[in-house]
């Protein structure tokens with residue numbers, strides 16, 4: 001579970017936001033008391049009357065831990081504390097001095113039913129030392145409930161990379177804002193349930209977690225064309241385009257046309273067929289002014305005909321959603337080509353497709369943002385963690401989607417859903433974020449061992465939850 005639409009900042013941005021609060025006259029100890037009060041509240045809620053063990057590291061994450069220990073002890077909880085070293089910050093040192101309860105060293109620590117992890121937060125700079133990681137993992141294993149303060153110790157704040165964090169953490173209480181590490185890479189699977197404490201720190205960011213979209217019910221006088229017309233282009237594997245077309249229909253598009261050289265193929269009767277045999281046919285078809293968005297790529301193939309179709313779609317002044325083979329065909333020329341498009345473009349690559357199109361270094365967010373700016377396209381970089389970035393610098397992150405989505409055809413469904421949102425919701429990151437949410441929710445509703453067709457059946461239910 002992830003807070004919906006929550007702000008996301010890097011470690012450096014969080015530090016800058018905290019500094020601004022200090023500059024406005026709030027003392028560091030006061031902010032730490034605020035953070036620890038939120039920690040103590042959550043721990044008390046989950047601990048009931050069970051004994052608590054609190055791990056305190058050398059930085060301000062440890063400072064939070066000392067204060068939380070004091071507050072919980074004062075409320076009558078049975079608290080033991082483990083200090084892993086001498087406090088390295090003034091605030092942590094002052095908070096340690098105020099803690100009067102039982103304290104032991106790490107290696108003398110005895111497991112207790114409730115564990116609070118205040119070892120490291122946004123200041124982690126390297127992997128956990130091996131002995132510490134082993135003891136920490138063992139304490140988590142033997143606890144009935146573990147809460148991490150701000151981040152699980154052993155997760156990199158900005159990338160979510162594994163720096164030795166244990167498995168089995170039940171709750172992570174993010175302080176002030178989410179960090180990329182809560183959602184990306186290993187972070188997405190190590191945090192457990194993610195909660196967010198509002199510390200009254202003003203956060204200025206264009207990065208957020210994907211939120212449940214608000215969708216409109218068609219008006220009383222709506223008709224099929226005003227709800228948007230999606231054209232899906234068929235290729236070598238027609239099933240893929242059919243999945244995208246059916247997903248666009250289920251996602252609320254008013255009219256969906258499947259264009260290809262099989263004018264009477266399988267599919268629902270409501271799906272309109274249009275014969276398109278050559279790139280010239282396609283150019284003529286895309287000149288139809290009723291078309292609001294085009295999907296190209298699912299099952300397209302990679303032959304010369306596919307390339308010619310790609311050129312024709314590129315030249316048409318229509319919003320374009322590119323997936324699968326279209327992305328492979330673009331390859332390393334993607335950015336140069338995309339810059340020339342006369343209308344907005346959305347790309348939905350998985351990591352392999354993304355790597356073939358864009359170079360670059362850094363976290364998944366940094367790379368996706370750079371690629372979106374360079375290509376002037378909105379990019380839905382799919383995976384266990386999905387990063388959506390717009391050329392304007394907006395980012396939406398989605399984590400925790402069903403692992404059963406890793407099956408053929410689910411990407412085609414996302415492309416179709418995205419087209420349906422583009423024709424209804426408009427520009428940039430908004431339809432992309434809505435499509436990602438609906439896709440993840442449909443997968444949740446479809447349950448284990450889903451197939452792409454089943455995913456489509458659950459889209460209407462997901463849509464109904466957004467009305």
Ligand SMILES: NC(=O)C1=CN([C@@H]2O[C@H](COP(=O)(O)OP(=O)(O)OC[C@H]3O[C@@H](n4cnc5c(N)ncnc54)[C@H](OP(=O)(O)O)[C@@H]3O)[C@@H](O)[C@H]2O)[C@@H](O)CC1
Nearest residue numbers: 032035059060061088120121122123124125126127128150
């Ligand atoms: N600023 C504020 O007022 C507020 C901050 N808040 C809290 O502060 C947290 C951030 O605090 P922080 O910056 O002190 O970093 P933190 O994660 O505690 O640790 C840094 C220390 O660990 C050390 N170290 C790093 N990696 C290590 C490793 N693998 N193994 C061993 N040592 C390692 C590192 O040493 P160094 O890298 O310098 O050698 C340094 O000594 C934040 O997450 C939130 O909980 C809230 O209270 C709100 C108010």
Ligand SMILES: [K+]
Nearest residue numbers: 120149151153
């Ligand atoms: K922590």
